Amino acid sequence: xxxxxxxxxxxxxxxxxxxxxxxxxxxxxxxxxxxxxxxxxxxxxxxxxxxxxxxxxxxxxxxxxxxxxxxxxxxxxxxxxxxxxxxxxxxxxxxxxxxxxxxxxxxxxxxxxxxxxxxxxxxxxxxxxxxxxxxxxxxxxxxxxxxxxxxxxxxxxxxxxxxxxxxxxxxxxxxxxxxxxxxxxxxxxxxxxxxxxxxxxxxxxxxxxxxxxxxxxxxxxxxxxxxxxxxxxxxxxxxxxxxxxxxxxxxxxxxxxxxxxxxxxxxxxxxxxxxxxxxxxxxxxxxxxxxxxxxxxxxxxxxxxxxxxxxxxxxxxxxxxxxxxxxxxxxxxxxxxxxxxxxxxxxxxxxxxxxxxxxxx
Amino acid sequence: xxxxxxxxxxxxxxxxxxxxxxxxxxxxxxxxxxxxxxxxxxxxxxxxxxxxxxxxxxxxxxxxxxxxxxxxxxxxxxxxxxxxxxxxxxxxxxxxxxxxxxxxxxxxxxxxxxxxxxxxxxxxxxxxxxxxxxxxxxxxxxxxxxxxxxxxxxxxxxxxxxxxxxxxxxxxxxxxxxx
Numbered sequence: 405x406x407x408x409x410x411x412x413x414x415x416x417x418x419x420x421x422x423x424x425x426x427x428x429x430x431x432x433x434x435x436x437x438x439x440x441x442x443x444x445x446x447x448x449x450x451x452x453x454x455x456x457x458x459x460x461x462x463x464x465x466x467x468x469x470x471x472x473x474x475x476x477x478x479x480x481x482x483x484x485x486x487x488x489x490x491x492x493x494x495x496x497x498x499x500x501x502x503x504x505x506x507x508x509x510x511x512x513x514x515x516x517x518x519x520x521x522x523x524x525x526x527x528x529x530x531x532x533x534x535x536x537x538x539x540x541x542x543x544x545x546x547x548x549x550x551x552x553x554x555x556x557x558x559x560x561x562x563x564x565x566x567x568x569x570x571x572x573x574x575x576x577x578x579x580x581x582x583x584x585x586x587x588x589x590x591x592x593x594x595x596x597x598x599x600x601x602x603x604x605x606x607x608x609x610x611x612x613x614x615x616x617x618x619x620x621x622x623x624x625x626x627x628x629x630x631x632x633x634x635x636x637x638x639x640x641x642x643x644x645x646x647x648x649x650x651x652x653x654x655x656x657x658x659x660x661x662x663x664x665x666x667x668x669x670x671x672x673x674x675x676x677x678x679x680x681x682x683x684x685x686x687x688x689x690x691x692x693x694x695x696x697x698x699x700x701x702x703x704x705x706x707x708x709x710x711x712x713x714x715x716x717x718x719x720x721x722x723x724x725x726x727x728x729x730x731x732x733x734x735x736x737x738x739x740x741x742x743x744x745x746x747x748x749x750x751x752x753x754x755x756x757x758x759x760x761x762x763x764x765x
Numbered sequence: 766x767x768x769x770x771x772x773x774x775x776x777x778x779x780x781x782x783x784x785x786x787x788x789x790x791x792x793x794x795x796x797x798x799x800x801x802x803x804x805x806x807x808x809x810x811x812x813x814x815x816x817x818x819x820x821x822x823x824x825x826x827x828x829x830x831x832x833x834x835x836x837x838x839x840x841x842x843x844x845x846x847x848x849x850x851x852x853x854x855x856x857x858x859x860x861x862x863x864x865x866x867x868x869x870x871x872x873x874x875x876x877x878x879x880x881x882x883x884x885x886x887x888x889x890x891x892x893x894x895x896x897x898x899x900x901x902x903x904x905x906x907x908x909x910x911x912x913x914x915x916x917x918x919x920x921x922x923x924x925x926x927x928x929x930x931x932x933x934x935x936x937x938x939x940x941x942x943x944x
Contacts, residue, residue: 472911472918476925479904483897483929487936494893502900506884509907513876516913519865 421575422764424466426644427567429762430651431462433748434564437656441741444663454555457484462568471512471576478538478569479505490556491549500537500546501561507534508573515580524584531577532591538573539566541599541625550614554659562621563655567628567647574632585635592633597712599626604719613665613730617658620683620723624650630713631698638701641765645694645756653682653690653749656741657731664732671733675742680728682749684720690752767807771871774800774906775857778882779850781895781902786837790898791828794821797879797902798930801909804872805923808912813923817905820927824901827934832894846889853882869913876910879903897933904929 420428435455442448461481468474482501486494511530517523533544539562540546546558554560574592578585603623607616624646631643657679664670685691695717702710734742752759777796784790798821805814839847857878861870879902886899908926911918 470911470914470916470918470922472907472914472922473925476904476907476922476929479900479907480925480929480932483900483933483936495891495896498893498896498900499887499890502896502903503884503887505900505907506880506887506903509903509910510877510880510884512907513873513880513910513913516910516915517860517865517873518867523865 419469420463420466421571422762423575423640423644424568424571426759426763427571427647427651428459428462428466430648431459431564431568434651434655435459437652437741437745438659441656441660441737441744443659443738446659450555458560458564462565465565465572466568468572471508471573471580474569474572474576475505475508475512478508481565485556485560488556489553491552492547492556496547497556500540500544500558503544504534504537507537510534512580521583524581525587527581528577528584528588528591531573531581531588532595535570535573536595538569539625541622541629542595542602545622548615548618550612550618554662559618559621559655559658562618562625563650563658566625567651570628570632571647589633589635592629593709596626596628596630596633597716599623599629600713600716600719601626604716604723607723608719608726613726614662616723616726616730617654617661620727621650621654621658623719623723624654626716627694627698631694631701634698634701634705634709636701636704637765638697638704641756641760641763642694642698642701644760644763644765645690645697645752648752648759649682649685649689649691649694649749652752653745656745657683657727660734660738660742661727661731665730667732669732670729671731672729673733675734675739676728676731678728678746679731679742680724682746683727684724685717688753689746689749690756691749693753693756767804767871770800770803770807771875772800773797773803774875774909775854775878775882776800778879778886778902779854780838781898782846782850782882782886783843784836784838785840785892785895786835787828787832787894788834789836789838790894791825794828794898794901794905794930795825797821798825798905800875801879801905804875804909805912808872810912810920810923812920813908813918816920816923816927817908817930818927820930821901821905823931824898824934828894828898831934849885850882853885854878857881872909872912876906876913879906880910897936901930901933 486498511527515527537544540558607619628646631639682689777793780793802814802818861874883899883902890896904926908922911922
């Protein structure tokens with residue numbers, strides 16, 4: 405009789421939540437926009453290759469059945485991303501994402517330890533700190549080199565991988581630490597306000613145009629964190645819409661502005677003003693709908709918070725005018741791309757319901 | 766036995782914190798891997814433990830095969846790192862043995878101490894090999910810590926961690942270049 409060597413293969417259930425599906429769709433849309441209308445001097449095949457790799461990584465994070473796997477996959481992605489040739493040293497490229505993994509891992513351990521309620525509060529601190537380190541927002545701003553190729557820069561974490569990762573961590577965190585959920589939401593709001601202030605001011609006052617774009621992503625993330633912290637339906641809807649504006653508006657415009665920034669070209673044509681309005685979240689663009697929903701949600705939660713956020717929203721105006729000018733005068737394919745980005749933003753701003761329904765909100 | 770495994774994991778993380786050379790880092794990651802492998806085996810997770818062991822073995826052997834071979838243990842100016850390794854271990858032991866309740870103190874101690882010490886190492890490290898070794902240690906500790914959950918983690922976290930630990934040593938360290 406032959407000994408039995410067979411063993412059951414582990415059963416892994418893959419399920420992508422509705423809100424993650426919506427974020428993945430936006431990421432795919434952003435990639436399509438960038439590949440079809442590539443920035444000057446960028447190779448379309450390279451953009452497509454790295455973009456598809458990024459989408460695959462995001463899909464893996466979104467489909468991971470547990471937070472353990474989300475964190476391990478994030479570490480794997482961080483290692484692969486740091487292997488890309490960039491201007492910063494490998495240690496500098498890997499440090500912040502790996503630190504994020506360590507903090508998220510510690511949070512997970514503390515959430516699972518049995519003991520006094522302070523352990524759940526530590527877990528909440530670890531989750532928020534880990535998320536901030538992964539995204540590269542205050543207080544863990546990734547080292548940024550304005551001349552580095554975008555695929556190897558921290559913008560990948562902020563503007564491409566970040567949305568799906570944040571959704572995966574935040575939605576699972578609420579189930580993981582129900583006793584410290586209020587502290588977790590409060591920390592998200594606090595960190596969000598801090599990033600709105602810092603990102604807005606730095607984006608306005610920094611010398612280098614590329615750094616101004618980097619800080620503007622931080623300010624947008626401040627809005628997202630605030631919105632996720634406002635645990636009412638309007639807050640979650642606002643968070644998703646701001647993520648859409650990051651992926652479908654800010655990221656493509658950033659990539660298209662790289663060459664004009666290198667050439668030190670600044671224009672004040674109608675297209676620049678429209679781009680500035682879109683980046684500032686003016687009506688009728690998607691950012692406006694997101695801001696209205698966020699203010700409504702914050703009012704339901706605690707009206708002084710809505711007041712603080714409303715004052716913070718003014719921070720978008722001066723840097724957006726600056727960023728809009730840095731786009732230069734798009735020509736040919738880029739002009740079409742910018743037009744499509746503007747039209748998409750207007751469509752989402754006027755009628756966001758299909759996207760919210762897709763996300764189950 | 767579980768206590769010795771937890772202690773081995775702490776010792777490995779402490780060596781990764783204290784060592785700058787490849788030999789020291791290889792010994793450190795080997796001890797971290799051995800600690801978590803034994804903890805997985807004692808919990809009955811034979812295949813998971815084996816996956817960790819293979820990954821760590823590849824990582825340690827690659828560290829010993831390539832690059833400049835030196836120990837680099839406690840170079841001048843390492844006092845702060847030594848204090849970190851000792852205090853980190855004591856605090857983790859206090860959390861695992863005194864603050865928390867329930868069984869599995871060695872695994873709790875190993876998870877908390879390795880994750881916190883390697884997080885500190887990441888902030889301080891300047892060379893690629895140090896950051897990569899700390900990342901491999903993080904992967905091993907994360908897989909080991911998955912056993913702390915209420916549900917059975919299965920083989921997948923261990924497999925992913927094993928692949929990461931083996932992969933970091935094979936990762937091409939790209940040279941810096943401009944935009």
